Amino acid sequence: MATLDLLGLRKSFGSTEVLRPIDLSLQDGEMLVIVGASGCGKSTLLRLVAGLETPNAGRVILGGRDVTDLDPAERDIAMVFQNYALYPHMSVFDNMAYGLKIRGLTKAAILARVQETAALLGLSALLDRKPRQLSGGQRQRVAMGRAIVREPKLFLFDEPLSNLDAKLRVQMRADIKRLQKRLGVTSLYVTHDQVEAMTLGDRLLILHDGQPAQLDTPMAVFERPADMYVAGFIGAPSMNFLHGRLEDGGSAIRLQTGALIALPARYAGDAVVLGIRPEHLHAAPAGTVPYGGAAGGAPGGPDAGPGDSGDAPNALGTPSGALPVAVDLVEPLGSETLIYGRVIGGDDSIVVRLAGVAAVAGSILVSLRAEFAHVFDRATGRRLIPID
Amino acid sequence: MNNRPDWLAHIILGLGVLLFVLPVWLVFAGSTQDPDAIARGALSPWLDPSGFGVYARVLSRGALGGQPVWHMLAISFAMALAIALGKIAISVTSAYAVVFFRFPFRRAAFWLIFITLMLPIEVRIIPTYAVMADFGLINSFTGLWVPLIASATATLLFRQVFTAIPDALVEAARMDGAGPLRFLRDIALPVSGANIAALFVILFVYGWNQYLWPLLVATDPHLDTIVIGIVKMIGVDSQTDWGAVMATTIIALLPPVIVVVAMQRWFVAGLTEGEK
Numbered sequence: 001m002a003t004l005d006l007l008g009l010r011k012s013f014g015s016t017e018v019l020r021p022i023d024l025s026l027q028d029g030e031m032l033v034i035v036g037a038s039g040c041g042k043s044t045l046l047r048l049v050a051g052l053e054t055p056n057a058g059r060v061i062l063g064g065r066d067v068t069d070l071d072p073a074e075r076d077i078a079m080v081f082q083n084y085a086l087y088p089h090m091s092v093f094d095n096m097a098y099g100l101k102i103r104g105l106t107k108a109a110i111l112a113r114v115q116e117t118a119a120l121l122g123l124s125a126l127l128d129r130k131p132r133q134l135s136g137g138q139r140q141r142v143a144m145g146r147a148i149v150r151e152p153k154l155f156l157f158d159e160p161l162s163n164l165d166a167k168l169r170v171q172m173r174a175d176i177k178r179l180q181k182r183l184g185v186t187s188l189y190v191t192h193d194q195v196e197a198m199t200l201g202d203r204l205l206i207l208h209d210g211q212p213a214q215l216d217t218p219m220a221v222f223e224r225p226a227d228m229y230v231a232g233f234i235g236a237p238s239m240n241f242l243h244g245r246l247e248d249g250g251s252a253i254r255l256q257t258g259a260l261i262a263l264p265a266r267y268a269g270d271a272v273v274l275g276i277r278p279e280h281l282h283a284a285p286a287g288t289v290p291y292g293g294a295a296g297g298a299p300g301g302p303d304a305g306p307g308d309s310g311d312a313p314n315a316l317g318t319p320s321g322a323l324p325v326a327v328d329l330v331e332p333l334g335s336e337t338l339i340y341g342r343v344i345g346g347d348d349s350i351v352v353r354l355a356g357v358a359a360v361a362g363s364i365l366v367s368l369r370a371e372f373a374h375v376f377d378r379a380t381g382r383r384l385i386p387i388d
Numbered sequence: 389m390n391n392r393p394d395w396l397a398h399i400i401l402g403l404g405v406l407l408f409v410l411p412v413w414l415v416f417a418g419s420t421q422d423p424d425a426i427a428r429g430a431l432s433p434w435l436d437p438s439g440f441g442v443y444a445r446v447l448s449r450g451a452l453g454g455q456p457v458w459h460m461l462a463i464s465f466a467m468a469l470a471i472a473l474g475k476i477a478i479s480v481t482s483a484y485a486v487v488f489f490r491f492p493f494r495r496a497a498f499w500l501i502f503i504t505l506m507l508p509i510e511v512r513i514i515p516t517y518a519v520m521a522d523f524g525l526i527n528s529f530t531g532l533w534v535p536l537i538a539s540a541t542a543t544l545l546f547r548q549v550f551t552a553i554p555d556a557l558v559e560a561a562r563m564d565g566a567g568p569l570r571f572l573r574d575i576a577l578p579v580s581g582a583n584i585a586a587l588f589v590i591l592f593v594y595g596w597n598q599y600l601w602p603l604l605v606a607t608d609p610h611l612d613t614i615v616i617g618i619v620k621m622i623g624v625d626s627q628t629d630w631g632a633v634m635a636t637t638i639i640a641l642l643p644p645v646i647v648v649v650a651m652q653r654w655f656v657a658g659l660t661e662g663e664k
Contacts, residue, residue, distance in 0.1 A: 052559050073565030085556035089578040098574070099564035146560075 002063030033201030265386030471595030474537030
């Protein structure tokens with residue numbers, strides 16, 4: 001059990017900078033999930049902590065001890081590999097005992113610890129088997145056992161579930177979470193699967209092109225993504241991005257289509273992107289009028305809405321506004337229906353997630369819930385903070 | 389696909405077997421017959437059941453005043469074993485260094501080993517002899533096998549085998565605290581077991597069949613291998629005891645056959661399936 005601190009850790013291979021200087025602190029017993037697309041440097045970060053790669057700069061401090069210049073074995077760290085990396089010629093018992101044997105533990109101590117760990121993981125009946133006689137899930141558990149039996153200060157998980165089938169993955173995910181909480185060992189978990197990241201992590205670190213894009217709790221990342229990359233990465237299907245400009249003193253967005261959408265707060269900026277998750281869109285009842293100025297009218301011009309008060313854009317999230325969407329593809333999933341399409345009158349593609357079964361063809365009217373809208377600066381991609 | 393008659397396949401296979409077995413059978417049958425009859429060219433294809441005594445005779449006493457065959461067998465066996473094990477030891481360690489360590493001129497070292505493929509013992513026999521003479525190893529058992537153990541082929545093979553070991557396995561061992569020698573002993577060698585066995589069989593047969601080098605380096609009859617011994621039995625004059633020659637030939641065939649058969653399971657596994 002220990003805290004982990006990374007100070008200005010940096011790694012480049014030749015002239016390619018894989019990991020820009022990164023600072024990170026993990027509390028004792030915390031599970032931090034590092035998530036990102038392939039090639040974002042997440043595995044490199046893990047390997048730097050493990051000592052399998054040497055950083056170009058920066059320090060790794062584990063439990064207050066500088067381990068940067070130590071061999072992997074001297075760091076008191078255990079790692080679970082993506083392909084499990086079990087020794088194929090050794091029994092399950094020997095696989096788990098190997099590290100202890102090298103450390104010079106007595107036979108009795110090794111036996112006791114391996115048996116205890118095996119019992120914890122439900123491997124007691126399998127100790128004499130060779131890895132090739134095990135199923136994928138069992139191998140995964142042996143790989144976990146090999147890490148746990150060492151009683152390390154830090155666990156490293158390198159996409160440990162990516163070789164399992166979907167059902168097993170869900171089950172192992174829960175098992176890992178339970179185990180980690182029970183053992184209370186500080187852990188770094190690398191994955192490209194955002195569901196794994198959301199469910200496992202006490203905190204998430206989203207890496208993008210070798211630099212941290214956001215570090216926060218899973219819910220905070222989901223609800224307040226720091227930039228468009230994070231917004232698009234976390235959540236499935238991905239967040240929709242609608243391009244537009246701020247108007248009305250920053251309290252409304254004029255989309256490419258001309259539609260004017262009111263925001264619940266005021267933002268400072270010009271060219272922006274409106275982010276809205278597919279589940280925050282819903283089908284507008286037939287006959288709903290388009291959002292303000294949809295017909296290409298000037299800002300503040302006469303509104304198409306009947307009985308509307310002229311200048312004011314339609315309030316968001318009320319049935320009084322809708323975007324027309326040309327439907328491209330419909331994916332019925334049973335409990336929900338995904339609709340892929342394009343906003344009519346603009347270039348933005350859009351995904352709508354409707355509950356239940358929806359029969360859709362041609363085009364639909366979609367309205368969005370303003371309280372879930374995100375506003376990003378189009379030039380920097382950063383999330384804009386309301387100014388009042 | 390399967391509309392060809394089975395008997396055709398069997399005939400073809402039978403012919404193939406015949407082609408390989410017939411000469412061996414003739415030698416075996418001939419070994420039991422009267423040497424003078426063979427010398428006259430009257431080699432019968434049938435066994436003479438009364439002639440098996442020749443085997444005991446050559447094994448214990450040899451022929452024409454040469455070494456007894458058991459002694460030649462021992463020398464051959466020791467030489468083949470030393471060559472096979474020596475080649476494996478040298479090629480495993482050099483391949484291990486080339487694959488798992490980063491040192492300057494690693495690639496150059498590998499290519500230098502590789503191009504010695506073009507320098508088998510027959511090509512470098514005179515300089516090798518000179519070196520052995522300088523070391524005072526002419527007419528010694530050491531001189532018999534040492535120059536033969538450098539092996540580019542085996543190094544190349546082990547390089548491939550070691551390269552196929554997943555990086556994660558190497559890293560897992562590093563995390564477990566295994567140093568280079570321990571990794572070699574505990575992981576790399578056991579994982580390559582089937583390949584080592586296959587290579588051992590090939591190298592053993594290679595060592596057993598050596599002729600030119602032993603002929604040159606060891607003139608002392610006490611160091612005669614069985615292959616040399618057979619040749620020495622064939623006199624230039626008409627004195628050749630053909631029964632003894634053929635019996636010794638059959639005896640010489642047996643150890644490589646035994647090694648191949650005994651290690652067949654490993655041998656086939658090592659050649660066909662890559663251990664994961």
